[in-house]
Amino acid sequence: MLVAGFRAGRTQAELIRTVTSGSRNPCQTLITRHLSTSTPVNARLPYFHKKLTKKTKPTVSDVAAATTPTTSPSTSPVPKTTTSNTSNTTLSDSQSTISKRQSFKSITPSPQLMHEIRVQGLGTKAETWSFAKSSGGRNGNKTIRPWDKKLPEEEWKRLKKETRLPPKQVWFEQQSSKVVEKEQVKFPGMRFVAGASSLKSLPSEDALLRMFRPDLFEEIEEIENLLLEESGGNSKATSGDEGSGTKKSMPIARVPINSDDVQKLHERKRAKVLEIRDSALQEIAIVGRSNVGKSTMLNTLTESPNTARVSSKPGLTRQLNFYRCSDKFVLVDMPGYGFAFAKEEDKTAWTELIDEYLATRKTLKRIYVMIDARHGLKVADKEFLTTLDKKSKKFQVILTKCDLVTPPDLARCYTLVQEELKKSYRNAITERLLMVSSYTGAGMNNLRKDMLFVCGQNILVRERERPRSTIH
């Protein structure tokens, strides 16, 4: 009835204005009488209330005004404490967000870092453009864009005809092919070898070695038995506390070569121990918050989308997954931490598994901690890094999802994270952080090289990458 009295298409604000201005329309008079009680208008018209009290983003001056202590006594009927408390919380929150954003934007990254980001093709394409644009300089009011500047017009015309691409895209293609021209490192044939969802099923170092070197299976078995006998252990032990089998394991990789134990071994066996020890497998663990992109990065590293399962929903990886990588080292994909929606018992089990693995694994060479480049270090990250620091475990940070931030913001995030790491974590490798995008593949080559370097290996497969496009 209320709405029927008004012309269709009138806004609710108009309606309220007309009602409260005391118009002579009989319908309006009725409404005015109806509303002329002590109850506020908003309480009677919940829908209008919603509209009228629609939250607007507080400006910096609003925030400043709101946080300045008021001296005048409050005449409001609403209990003072409740209002002031609520508004203070909201405003101080937004104030801190604003000041955080302001201080983030005030970080000036070094030109070298910006250059590296550009050369590696990191950051969103749109901003790569504006970054390149700004480096291209201005000529009066006209912006000289790099793709206008770099080639003479006839050349553009020719390329456009050949490639049927606009100059901007041609320019990008050229830039990316410049990056790819450099030596590429590949991890061919990476594949899943084992999974461990509990400490009991964690494969022992020898078990992994057997999986990697099936040709050495019998020798490993024999040497293990000999070593166990020498050390007074029972080779037929059935404790089953390690490995997937029931046999006790003597980690061959850790046998010191000059020890009496090995000296006592048969000469033939000694040579085998040396050989096996040299093929000791090193492990590289990839950890990070849930959904940060660990499994996707693994797939991009191997250039095969099906190596690890990925999902946009957090909490997909629920066990330690061991991936064999070119016979020399193992990459370990882990469940993510900081997953708020998992069951409490699951969270405890995963944390235990990760902690135990990271703390006790002797063959673990490096821990890569992945941090989302959009957010920097979050509380869960800080907590995790603190536990690593307490255990004196060295770790390297990788900024990921770099395609989702602009190059300047990526550089700022890099600077901020680096500073925080330097300040608060003794075991962080802070000279250089790695930056990758699993979607564009930017930064992956550097990461592969870093992994090989960590394992003390020369590059296994080097090959010149063919240019990504037809443009040469």
Ligand SMILES: Nc1nc2c(ncn2[C@@H]2O[C@H](COP(=O)(O)OP(=O)(O)OP(=O)(O)O)[C@@H](O)[C@H]2O)c(=O)[nH]1
């Ligand atoms: N834009 C962009 N998205 C990414 C990138 N890496 C991963 N993603 C997306 O992020 C989501 C999570 O990826 P996952 O690899 O499953 O993440 P995870 O860290 O393994 O997650 P959990 O297994 O739950 O711990 C997926 O939707 C991916 O497509 C990246 O570099 N750029």
Ligand SMILES: [Mg+2]
């Ligand atoms: Mg995963």
